[in-house]
Amino acid sequence: MEWREEGIVLGVRRQGETSAVVEIMTRERGRHLGLVRGGRSRRLQPVLQPGNQVEANWRARLDEHLGFMTVEPLALRAAKLMETAIGLHGIQLLAAHVRLLPERDAHPRLYDALQTIVEHLEDPIAAGVMILRFEVALLEELGFGLDLEACAATGAREDLVYVSPKSGRAVSRAAGEPWKDRLLPLPGFLAQGATRPDAAHLAAGFRMTGFFLARHVWEPRAVEPPPSRAGALNEIARSTRD
Template identity: 35%
Template sequence: MRVLLQPAFILHRRPYRDTSLLLEAFSHEHGRLGLVARGAASARSRLKSVLQPFVPLLLSWSGTSDLATLTVAEATERPVPLPPSQVLAGLYVNELLVRLLPRQDSLPGLFAAYRALLAELAAVADAEPPLRRFEKCLLEELGYGLSLDREAVSGMPIVAEQRYCYVLDRGPLVADSGVPGVPISGRGLLALRDGMLVDPAVLREVKHLTRAALAEQLRGRVLKTRELYRVKREPWPK
């Protein structure tokens, strides 16, 4: 199979043999795919500077296996660089996509959300609201969307002033139901539903919920970028 000039982003790259690169890419029509870029790591290759994370690209490749061969890579536009404070947020999202997306599964809606996320990370000071909105979108695209409108047992609309306990395989339950889950306010559920994540207290609640839902899909796999976040927060020893 030969695919010509698909919009795509590089999620991850690593050296392969002497002068090549192994790539994880996220394309508009073909989803996540593995590519080998032959000769791209050589000193004379122009591709080494092109095949970078967060750069909008057009890629062509050939092959039908899990590892196709890159044939063309072109930058489609001048990328808006992420500020240094937001690079780790971008790498976190890239690692999530590599870990959770199946191969060769077209997800154009998620691709658009990823492109929009990068634009937001380049423009805002606080990465947390756009990250939570993207995590919600990712769960939806994977088929594990969160129920944010109604209480799971009664079917009653979520009440902003009510406390809930979110059970991942059921949905939100009134907090005094005695069932263990992720504690969250009705205000937090509605804020995540609407993407209006302004209040810091609500944002913390929402983060606990989306992280718990993603952990369920990661099935015990540890994200390296989460470890980097943890190290970044710890004070340097005196």
């Protein structure tokens, strides 16, 4: 078995004295691991950093084996990501989210989003918008998609300001007024497509996605939310105060 494809490095761990097990996200083969011989060398260590784009060649005798991987650099973004707190937290958070997906399952939509986000992590607000939309897409890819297009009660498509915690569907202001204390806020930029929300609206959006990630993903798997998520949210909030 052998394949060659571009991928984004998610993480790496030591294997023996000189090798490393590298985890990448590819468009057609999803999240994939492979053993890189000499992965701890001076030449390869800068390449095998989260956020970098590489061309990977993977081969194994059987498809279910870990396999051996060789990599060539295409875009070395790691140094730029390490320059800012949002870059560091952002790439760690995205990698943690991708690890929620089954290994070797293709998710081209998420791969394309990931590739775009890692190029724009220097701006906390813009990065926050893209990461939040990534979380919405992640829920959908995992089978827990939110319906934010129309009011669950009336079918209206205007003035959607709440989300039902039970159904994950949008609710209009008028329909949700009697139960607003039990509903989650829906930031207008998610429902209406605005591109530059303030930090308060972003925080509300992350509370919403965090609620559904906890209910459907983290709690059933008995895992904690990644610390990088809190770090990214704190950096987004801090950036608006500076």
